[in-house]
Amino acid sequence: MPRSNRRTGADGDDPVNKGTREPWGPTKRLSSSIYEEVRERICLMRYPPGSVLREVELAGEFGVSRTPIRQVLQKLESEGFVEAKNGVGTIVTGFDFLAMRDIYELRLKLAELIGQLSPNPCLDSHCRQMEALLERARRIRAKQDTEEFWRINHERQSIIRALIGNVALRELYDRYYYLTARVWFQVVEAMWDDQVDALCTELNDLLRAMRAGDTQAVAYVERNHLSYYMALIGRYVSGADRSVSAMAKR
Amino acid sequence: MPRSNRRTGADGDDPVNKGTREPWGPTKRLSSSIYEEVRERICLMRYPPGSVLREVELAGEFGVSRTPIRQVLQKLESEGFVEAKNGVGTIVTGFDFLAMRDIYELRLKLAELIGQLSPNPCLDSHCRQMEALLERARRIRAKQDTEEFWRINHERQSIIRALIGNVALRELYDRYYYLTARVWFQVVEAMWDDQVDALCTELNDLLRAMRAGDTQAVAYVERNHLSYYMALIGRYVSGADRSVSAMAKR
DNA sequence: ATTGATATTGCTGTATGCAGCTTACGGAAA
DNA sequence: TTTCCGTAAGCTGCATACAGCAATATCAAT
Known part of the structure; x- marks a missing residue:
């Protein structure tokens, strides 16, 4: 009975392979796809802060055992998305506003560095x-x-990433992008029109800088828009609670 | 028999608790201590690049099962210290010189930021x-x-860390410190006297800056010494192979 | 002697069982 | 009615068994 244990769960609605159906090679690290899927759910607030991620539940949904799920959750924990508590569950972290400001300040500086540390043409x-x-x-x-807004931003980030020549910086820039995505995502839902305008402006500015072949200019455009978002979030959050940790739903 | 399985292995020469013997609280995440120990061994080149880390071996040594060991190795892999290959083993990465230069360039910039992003007094x-x-x-x-050289540097890093107000920056600064430690460590062994002199100079400069209460000055001292090390490593490596990956011992 | 295919060994990736911890629920006492 | 305590359920952390993959050794054929 326990043989042929590969994907004995719900094969029909496997959320990983929906749409794309990649060949996956031999056994291309089972957990990496699940990791991206779960991270996206967290970033898109489908798992709101405070919600509990149960290992058996996810295991059943993805049709694997707890082991790869634990791998995923541990990686998410090391990146600061969730927090595992023994006997309780794995809880999606609520974003501390102060920590977010630290990250945004750092991101501003990192954005400037894009144009300075061996930028790609x-x-x-x-x-x-x-x-x-x-x-x-x-x-x-x-x-x-x-x-769609989210996908567009993803691809924008992907293009910017290609311009970063310094490998370490590229990795960092990506990591912080996902880490701050949630906060910013919440703001987007609150003020849709403004955010679409801001996105169009950003893309337009980026396009102009890229047409000029000036990666440093691209970097500064990114910096300035990050600054804009930071100020926006600061104003948005100061009205409500400073911490959205209590936004659980259980 | 399999009951009371908590640490049934080699209790006598458990390398984690040698010396310090922390109380460990209730069951304070078994793997974290092992992680630091293994990372230190990699940084101190006791596990030279290319050497194979076997899970059962480590499990036996630390007196735990493979599960916590795998946790540790996966974390080390995500940070770039090792690389797990199915059917082969977990291999300590050899430092690519180009990647190291990227990291050092980034570290230079990060060091400057210490004084700019809400530095602690x-x-x-x-x-x-x-x-x-x-x-x-x-x-x-x-x-x-x-x-002892290593310990001194550890504590220097620990003091600097305390001056970094930005939480994200602090984490980064630590991470890259460990990531580059190996390269630098190799240079130290090659030219001991020079390195001791450099360390004394660095500590002296740091002390003067700290006595003046000027965290920005501390940051610049760090930056300059990182720059010095970077140039040194560049010269040192350019003589030998550019990549030390092949330095395995198997 | 050399080369090719094949068997064997040892490793990682995965699944699953068990123990401990945390929380929630329910009943008894005040 | 309220409070307190004991018990049960559910979760994660750890241990262990199994399957698949990679490399090496072995043996046969040329």
Whole structure:
């Protein structure tokens, strides 16, 4: 009975392979896909801060045992997304506002460094991608498609990442992007129109800088928009509680 | 028989609790101590690049099962110290010189940020610690006590860490310290006297800056010495192979 | 003697059982 | 009605058994 244990769970609605259906190679590290999926759920606030992630539950959903799930959760814990408590569960961290400000301040400086530490040149392909992105961004103003907003931002981040020559800096920039995504995401839902405008402006500025082939300019555009978001979040949060930790739903 | 399984292995020479013997609280996350121990062994080149870390071996040595060991190794892998290959083993990464240069360049910039992102004030206690450190550093010139050198540097790093107000920056600064420690450590063994002199100079400069209560000055001292080390490593490595990956022992 | 396929060994990746910890619920006493 | 305590349930942390993969050794064929 316990043989052929590979994916004995719910195969039909496996959320990892929905749509893409990658070949996965041989056994391409089972947990990495699950990791990205769970991280995205946290960033998109489908798992709001304070909610409990149960290992058996996730294991059943993804059709694997607890072991790869634990791997995922431990990685998420080391990156600061969740916190595992013995006997209780693995709890999605609520973002402390002060910690977020620290991260944003650091991100500002890191953004400046993009143009300083061996930046990669802006290629035409990048420009074309950015153009397509801008087009898509202009189209979502009417209908509040938060998922599409998220995807566009993902790709923007992906393009920027390609311009970062310093490997360490690239990794950092990505990591903090995901770490702060939640806070910013919450703001987006609160003020949709403004955020779409801001996104279009950002993409437009980026496009201009990239067409000029000036990676340093790209870096400063990023810096300035991060600064804008930081101020926005500061104003947004100061009205409500400083900490959104209590936003659990259980 | 399998009951009372808590630490049934080699209790006598448990390398984690040698010396310190912390109370450990209730069951304070078994793997964290093992993590630090293994990381230190990698940094001190007791596990040279290319050497294979076997899970059962480590499990036996620390008196636990493979599960916590795997936890440790996965964390080390995510930080770039090792690389797990299915069917082969977990291999200590050899430091790619280019990657190291990227990290050092980034560290230079991060060091500057120490003084800019809400630095903590230099307290008298810090100065006194630093004085003691300088005293110890002056005493090791005669006998080549590499371990003591390492401990002194650890504590220097610990003091600097306390001056970093930005939580995210503090974490980063620590992480990259350990990540680059190996390269630098190798240089130390090659040119002992010079390195002791450099360390004394660094501690002295730090002490002066701290006595002045100027955290920004501390930051710049750190930056400059990192720059010095970077140039040194560049010169040292350029003579030999650019990559020390092949330095395995199997 | 050399080369090719094959068996064997040892490792990591995964699944699962057990123990301890935490919390919640329910009943008894004040 | 309220408070307190004991018990039960559920979760994570750890141990262990199993399956798959990679490398090496072995043996046969040329």
